Amino acid sequence: MTDPACRNCHRIVEDSETCPVCRSTSLTENWRGYVVIIDPKRSKIAEKLNVEHPGKYALKVR
Numbered sequence: 001m002t003d004p005a006c007r008n009c010h011r012i013v014e015d016s017e018t019c020p021v022c023r024s025t026s027l028t029e030n031w032r033g034y035v036v037i038i039d040p041k042r043s044k045i046a047e048k049l050n051v052e053h054p055g056k057y058a059l060k061v062r
């Protein structure tokens with residue numbers, strides 16, 4: 001089973017109906033590729049995705 005990703009901030013949401021980062025309930029299983037961001041302040045990808053919290057993020061969300 002695929003965990004859904006948040007349409008708003010791309011966070012991959014596990015065991016929840018609500019995004020833990022932005023509190024959005026707009027989740028989709030239609031996403032591709034993911035990155036694990038451990039230290040958002042030192043990550044270029046985090047900067048590009050506008051990520052401020054560590055976690056798993058989808059690269060492409062539809």
Ligand SMILES: [Zn+2]
Pocket residue numbers: 006007008009010011019020021022023024
């Ligand atoms: Zn979110």
